[in-house]
Amino acid sequence: MENLMTACCSECTHSPSQPCPDYIKCRTEGPICHDSEACRQKRQQLMDKVQVSPDKPHRRVLVCAGTGCISSGSRDVYNRMEAAVKEAGIDDCEVSITGCHGFCEQGPIVIIEPEGIFYGGVGADDVEEIVEKQLKNGEPVERLLYTEPTSGEKDKYYRDIMFYKKQERMVLKNCGHINPEKIDEYIITGGYRGLVKALTEYKPEEVIEEVKTSGLRGRGGGGFPTGLKWQFTAQAEGDQKYVVCNADEGDPGAFMDRSILEGNPHSVIEGMIIAGYAVGANEGYVYVRAEYPLAIKRLEIAIAQAEQYGILGDNIFDSGFSFKLRIKAGAGAFVCGEETALLNSIQGERGMPRVRPPFPANKGLWGKPTLLNNVETYANVPIIMEHGGRWYASRGTEKSKGTKVFALTGKVNNTGLAEVPMGITLREIIFDIGGGIKEGKQFKAVQIGGPSGGCLPAEKLDLPIDYDSLIDAGAMMGSGGLVVMDETTCMVDLARFFLTFTQNESCGKCTPCREGTKRMLEILTRITEGEGKEGDIETLERLAKSVKNTALCGLGQTAPNPILSTLRYFRDEYKAHIEKKWCPAGVCSALTVYKIDPDKCKGCTKCAKVCPVSAIKGEPKEVHEIDPEVCTKCGTCMENCKFEAIYKG
Amino acid sequence: MACQCGQGQKQTDKDKKLQAVFARYRGQKGALIPVLQASQDIYGYLPREVMERIAKELRIPFSKVFGVATFYAQFHLKPRGENIIRVCLGTACHVRGGAKVFAKLKEELQIEDGETTEDLKFTLESVACIGACGLAPVMVINEDTHGRLTPEKVPEILDRYR
Numbered sequence: 001m002e003n004l005m006t007a008c009c010s011e012c013t014h015s016p017s018q019p020c021p022d023y024i025k026c027r028t029e030g031p032i033c034h035d036s037e038a039c040r041q042k043r044q045q046l047m048d049k050v051q052v053s054p055d056k057p058h059r060r061v062l063v064c065a066g067t068g069c070i071s072s073g074s075r076d077v078y079n080r081m082e083a084a085v086k087e088a089g090i091d092d093c094e095v096s097i098t099g100c101h102g103f104c105e106q107g108p109i110v111i112i113e114p115e116g117i118f119y120g121g122v123g124a125d126d127v128e129e130i131v132e133k134q135l136k137n138g139e140p141v142e143r144l145l146y147t148e149p150t151s152g153e154k155d156k157y158y159r160d161i162m163f164y165k166k167q168e169r170m171v172l173k174n175c176g177h178i179n180p181e182k183i184d185e186y187i188i189t190g191g192y193r194g195l196v197k198a199l200t201e202y203k204p205e206e207v208i209e210e211v212k213t214s215g216l217r218g219r220g221g222g223g224f225p226t227g228l229k230w231q232f233t234a235q236a237e238g239d240q241k242y243v244v245c246n247a248d249e250g251d252p253g254a255f256m257d258r259s260i261l262e263g264n265p266h267s268v269i270e271g272m273i274i275a276g277y278a279v280g281a282n283e284g285y286v287y288v289r290a291e292y293p294l295a296i297k298r299l300e301i302a303i304a305q306a307e308q309y310g311i312l313g314d315n316i317f318d319s320g321f322s323f324k325l326r327i328k329a330g331a332g333a334f335v336c337g338e339e340t341a342l343l344n345s346i347q348g349e350r351g352m353p354r355v356r357p358p359f360p361a362n363k364g365l366w367g368k369p370t371l372l373n374n375v376e377t378y379a380n381v382p383i384i385m386e387h388g389g390r391w392y393a394s395r396g397t398e399k400s401k402g403t404k405v406f407a408l409t410g411k412v413n414n415t416g417l418a419e420v421p422m423g424i425t426l427r428e429i430i431f432d433i434g435g436g437i438k439e440g441k442q443f444k445a446v447q448i449g450g451p452s453g454g455c456l457p458a459e460k461l462d463l464p465i466d467y468d469s470l471i472d473a474g475a476m477m478g479s480g481g482l483v484v485m486d487e488t489t490c491m492v493d494l495a496r497f498f499l500t501f502t503q504n505e506s507c508g509k510c511t512p513c514r515e516g517t518k519r520m521l522e523i524l525t526r527i528t529e530g531e532g533k534e535g536d537i538e539t540l541e542r543l544a545k546s547v548k549n550t551a552l553c554g555l556g557q558t559a560p561n562p563i564l565s566t567l568r569y570f571r572d573e574y575k576a577h578i579e580k581k582w583c584p585a586g587v588c589s590a591l592t593v594y595k596i597d598p599d600k601c602k603g604c605t606k607c608a609k610v611c612p613v614s615a616i617k618g619e620p621k622e623v624h625e626i627d628p629e630v631c632t633k634c635g636t637c638m639e640n641c642k643f644e645a646i647y648k649g
Numbered sequence: 650m651a652c653q654c655g656q657g658q659k660q661t662d663k664d665k666k667l668q669a670v671f672a673r674y675r676g677q678k679g680a681l682i683p684v685l686q687a688s689q690d691i692y693g694y695l696p697r698e699v700m701e702r703i704a705k706e707l708r709i710p711f712s713k714v715f716g717v718a719t720f721y722a723q724f725h726l727k728p729r730g731e732n733i734i735r736v737c738l739g740t741a742c743h744v745r746g747g748a749k750v751f752a753k754l755k756e757e758l759q760i761e762d763g764e765t766t767e768d769l770k771f772t773l774e775s776v777a778c779i780g781a782c783g784l785a786p787v788m789v790i791n792e793d794t795h796g797r798l799t800p801e802k803v804p805e806i807l808d809r810y811r
Contacts, residue, residue: 071787350720415785
């Protein structure tokens with residue numbers, strides 16, 4: 001089958017087996033190896049076929065096929081759409097799948113190009129109407145347009161939606177706009193140009209300099225300067241070196257890496273090849289968690305296509321540099337997100353962390369120098385190579401450059417992925433992009449950085465986010481999960497939730513983490529069950545600090561953060577649980593009592609009927625009462641009361 | 650004793666597949682985890698005999714095979730149900746009522762976390778995050794993701810797999 005890299009005629013000789021530095025340029029802008037008007041026209045025709053660039057109007061219906069939209073039924077939408085467009089005889093309109101738009105709650109998402117119309121919550125039954133109204137007559141289907149949660153107004157175009165307006169999508173630019181299963185679309189939108197530039201115009205050490213100039217820091221958690229890491233690996237002595245991509249995205253609440261791998265896998269591959277060239281490695285591994293089957297599938301397709309095009313393999317673009325890439329599927333262990341545990345897992349061992357030093361840069365995979373970065377970090381590399389480190393460094397704050405993708409979830413109106421410049425405030429993310437708190441409730445806290453991060457209260461809403469400001473505030477960037485909580489979230493219960501997670505995932509190698517997380521969890525559980533006693537807060541604090549200082553790896557060292565940060569900002573809530581035996585948020589069932597407001601109760605008897613333990617007594621049309629001795633605090637009565645007469649106190 | 654005809658045949662089919670797995674990975678570095686994954690795909694779980702054969706074929710101690718198989722959540726040493734239900738109890742799902750959905754599933758199936766129903770129809774598991782937070786609360790049955798769940802929706806969804 002003809003593709004972008006098919007030679008135009010016999011005069012054009014470069015191919016994967018006969019590599020040439022101008023390969024990509026020749027096939028997209030050329031031919032440049034020979035002069036022929038016929039060939040130029042033929043090339044242009046091919047380009048037009050896969051044309052996806054916004055400056056060339058091309059009618060396309062894009063159906064999102066990310067994990068979120070697929071589970072909302074986008075496969076059916078795609079199939080129906082393809083059939084309906086064909087049936088309607090609309091020849092100049094292509095129906096294509098794309099990766100994730102990061103706005104999964106609105107899924108399945110359908111975009112109409114070139115206009116850029118955004119339809120959300122599209123079902124297979126809506127397809128006919130879209131074809132009839134939109135594609136045939138150019139009228140939008142009003143009811144499928146997005147409604148702004150704050151103003152209640154409908155947005156016709158993608159670009160008008162507040163969720164996207166404040167974002168600066170660099171890494172996610174192509175996600176949702178190109179078909180991730182077609183390398184041609186990646187190339188035509190500028191893909192692999194950074195690689196060509198690196199291999200043909202830069203020496204390896206110059207690539208490292210460029211990355212250093214950019215100020216890029218690791219996007220997976222710690223925020224270590226990427227260029228420096230590259231330099232250490234490049235300087236390490238060894239006959240064989242490896243480049244590894246950490247795609248073991250395990251933080252609950254974060255899914256940006258999955259989205260990048262599913263929506264734009266080639267950007268990660270390109271970043272890894274550039275890294276391999278810079279540090280002198282010709283083998284790479286992508287370690288993907290087993291829970292992401294679609295990401296693995298898309299990555300497999302992308303690697304095969306890159307190999308077919310000669311972008312992966314021997315003597316890439318006749319530079320003398322060769323690179324091979326393999327996928328390793330994880331087997332379900334959160335600790336494998338820690339770099340040394342991940343390396344052990346690739347080696348087929350139990351995924352337990354190693355003692356550092358030696359660092360992977362010197363002794364990594366199979367004892368060889370190894371460069372480890374995460375998905376989002378690698379996806380930034382082609383952008384840096386294409387536009388230059390200085391350009392990149394002009395974005396963000398003094399010490400944190402570029403953008404960061406956050407996964408905004410929890411009690412916020414718009415949930416999804418938001419790529420924003422470093423230095424933006426939490427308020428802008430939660431209230432402008434996120435559209436504020438659900439059901440008009442009060443903002444209480446935001447958990448940032450997953451189980452390793454911390455909870456920040458309302459006073460910190462105007463904090464400009466970067467690596468260092470977050471650490472000062474007692475949280476951390478982590479992988480970029482942002483879980484928003486309203487007044488109905490209990491902070492002690494939340495700390496207990498995170499500790500349950502880390503305790504479960506503690507690998508057991510070092511004592512502080514193995515024992516410390518268990519004891520902290522025991523205390524937290526006791527407090528939430530109403531058995532808290534004087535001195536618990538102090539014990540928790542002491543334990544948390546010693547685990548933080550003495551645990552072997554990042555998992556253990558950061559596990560106490562949710563406790564320490566909630567103690568720092570919500571100490572009164574802990575005190576209320578322990579001293580007053582009261583849960584202010586009404587979450588901890590042992591510490592709440594359900595009551596009926598006599599002014600609101602109409603005596604409809606509904607609550608008495610639904611109560612599974614018959615704890616509610618009362619005559620029809622008279623105020624009912626709950627017997628606290630019998631009540632199991634299941635909350636069924638409250639959910640069923642039409643008059644909102646039942647409350648927790 | 651119940652009729653066992655056909656069973657011997659079935660066993661050899663699986664054994665042949667296992668042989669192919671060994672052939673594919675023999676001599677490769679770090680092969681243990683992919684071999685365990687492929688073996689579990691064949692048998693549905695990791696029977697002791699299979700792990701013993703893996704140890705022999707890869708020339709590593711049985712204790713190491715056992716150690717790796719018990720370390721990772723993905724591997725199972727007991728037979729599993731025809732349908733695997735994974736309920737997300739990650740942060741976003743937790744905040745939006747994932748626990749209630751999980752409780753309803755336990756009640757409907759009469760099993761606890763990690764257990765399999767007696768008729769081998771369903772295995773129920775809780776997971777920390779499946780990365781579909783926008784649809785919270787979420788569960789995955791086999792390959793299908795079910796989002797925006799409420800306890801009321803549970804029985805109807807289960808019926809589709811019964």
